[in-house]
Amino acid sequence: MIDAILHYAFLQRALAAGLFIALACAVLGVFLLLRKDAMIGHGLSHVAFAGVAVGLAVGWMPLLSALVVSVAGALGIMKLKESAGLHGDTAIAIFSSVGLAVGIILASVSGRFNVALFGYLFGDVLAIEPLEVGLSIALAILVVGLVALNYQRLLFMTFDREAARVAGVPVRRLDALITVLAAVTVVLGMKIVGILMVAALLVIPAAAGLQAARSFRSAVLGACAVAESSVIAGLLAAYVLDWPASGTIVLAAFLLFGILFLLRRRG
Amino acid sequence: MSSHWIAVFALALAAGTPSLPAGPKLVVVTTIFPLAEFARAVAGEAAEVTLLIPPGADVHTWQPRVGDVRRLASADLLISIGGGLEPWLPGLMRGAGSPRLKHLEASAGLALLPAHEGHDKEGDEAEGHAGEAFDPHVWLDFGLDQIIVDALARTMSALVPAEAPGFSRRAEALKERLRTLDAAYRDGLRGCAGREIILGGHAAFGYLARRYGLIQVPVYGASPDAAPTPKTTAAIVARARRDHARTIFYEPGVGDKIARLIAAEAGADVRLLHPGHNLTPAQKAAGTTFFRLMEDNLEALRHGLSPR
Incomplete structure (x- = not known):
């Protein structure tokens, strides 16, 4: 495998992009899970589907329209959750169904069918271009940087929302920040490594990190460690076993989660 | 599943509209682009040939729409490749439910490759199309295309015997073009x-x-x-x-x-x-x-x- 990585630039790019996207997902994932928003990655991918269809129908750049529509959808989910008194997953379910419906209608009515649409939706971790590696690095810097800048306030708000609000923490702005970052991560991530990997990496490493954690910081660091190990172990196993890469990476993450879960129950 | 519902819905719609008079022209529906081009060339002015799969769509994942069921319900002849290339076709035909519709499967009777042969083992991992025993891409063999063109002319002639000489003349001309193409590839x-x-x-x-x-x-x-x-x-x-x-x-x-x-x-x-x-x-x-x-x-x- 090491030999293969040295030989094949496409494996090097898969590893690099995978590691950076996994990092962004793991950091965001911890906040999303503690907010009970585990399904948001899944839901936003459906909204992004509508966004790509809008782009193809109107003739914009589909990735851009997907970003705009997904960010709007993410803010809509947040709004609905707050003001309609619905639980997080109800708002996600509504938006993801409507996203899928709009996407299907636009794809059919505009006559630009599934081939182009699927091309924009399903990234492939093996076919990553140099530019996309750069994009993954930028995404990781953006997510980690913004979270680090707001770390204390995010921490306060995550554990005691009311107290944070009273203490003057801009709770809604920070909510919006995490939600928008999640939308950007889902859209870029699914174009680059595919929706399966992004949706999984937003949830499983964070869940694993929370299993092992004694503090919030160790939960975030643990999630990052699990995410990075899953990408490395998954890609390695995929090469050795001749399995599809993204599925194997997801299974590796699940395996690590399972190990940490059992360790915690014993400990 | 969803094509089922579309079929049911379209059947209800079709039942509400008066069926079109058959008219003098043969109404032919084809599934993929090469079949439409061959059918148009053979039929000339004697038939109205339409293509089901719209430009840009993929034959494996395309789903019929309401209008397609209606179109098939009022057609005389359906030409498909067969053998699982068009997985949505049985549902669509049930939906159209037209007893007079004649169906020609272009791959029937051809010397077909098994679904897995013809690829190199080193590169070939994935399964074939579901429920498919042979490789459906027959139109990329210009010899098999000539057999398909003959079958088209025969089937159309059986439906409109008066036009038979025209069908057979145009089929010969199309086969000549295919032979020229074949020779160009060989050379x-x-x-x-x-x-x-x-x-x-x-x-x-x-x-x-x-x-x-x-x-x-x-x-x-x-x-x-x-x-x-x-x-x-x-x-x-x-x-x-x-x-x-x-x-x-x-x-x-x-x-x-x-x-x-x-x-x-x-x-x-x-x-x-x-x-x-x-x-x-x-x-x-x-x-x-x-x-x-x-x-x-x-x-x-x-x-x-x-x-x-």
Whole structure:
């Protein structure tokens, strides 16, 4: 495998992009899970589907329209959750169904069918271009940087929302920040490594990190460690076993989660 | 599931509209682009030929719409490839429920390749189309195309005996064009040293490879939905490097991403090799023909199979 990585630039790019996207997902994932928003990655991918269809129908750049529509959808989910008194997953379910419906209608009515649409939706971790590696690095810097800048306030708000609000923490702005970052991560991530990997990496490493954690910081660091190990172990196993890469990476993450879960129950 | 509901809904709609008078013209519905082009050429003015799959859509994943069920319900003849290439067709036909509709399966009676043969084992991982025992891409064999054209003329003649001489005359002219194309491929590929078509797409060129003594080495299997594995991709890169492949081919539905990746690793270039099953909206607007696509393919193959 090491030999293969040295030989094949496409494996090097898969590893690099995978590691950076996994990092962004793991950091965001911890906040999303503690907010009970585990399904948001899944839901936003459906909204992004509508966004790509809008782009193809109107003739914009589909990735851009997907970003705009997904960010709007993410803010809509947040709004609905707050003001309609619905639980997080109800708002996600509504938006993801409507996203899928709009996407299907636009794809059919505009006559630009599934081939182009699927091309924009399903990234492939093996076919990553140099530019996309750069994009993954930028995404990781953006997510980690913004979270680090707001770390204390995010921490306060995550554990005691009311107290944070009273203490003057801009709770809604920070909510919006995490939600928008999640939308950007889902859209870029699914174009680059595919929706399966992004949706999984937003949830499983964070869940694993929370299993092992004694503090919030160790939960975030643990999630990052699990995410990075899953990408490395998954890609390695995929090469050795001749399995599809993204599925194997997801299974590796699940395996690590399972190990940490059992360790915690014993400990 | 959803095509079922569409069929039920359309049946309700169709029942509400008075059926069109049959008229003097034969109404022919075809599934994929080459069949539509052949049927139009054979039918001339004697038939109204329509194509089900719209430009840009993929035959494997396309879903019929309400209007398609109505169209089929008022047709005289349906021409498909058969054998699982059109998985939505049985549902659509049940929906149309037309007792007078004649159905011609173009692949029936042809010398078919098994679904897995014709690809190189090194590159072939994925399963075939569900429930499919043979490779459906028969239209890329210009000899088999001539047999299909004969079958079209025979079937149309049986439906409109008065037009039989015209059908048979136009079928002969079309077969002559196919023979010319076939000869151009034979002559054009004879001088090429390379025998391997390395494809960043799916295994669509088995018949073409068989006819002209080539080997196709696809990244994907028989249908383009299963993702390639790291090992398969690495093996194909190694093979392209070893054999000094000049060109890695790609197809429009899959895109050139994986082909460009292999090409960059192996120092090759990329060229489009069109499976010929459908046009993009732009090609449709430009009036691109099947023969034009195949001539462009020959150019690409002559380039790619020559030494660097």
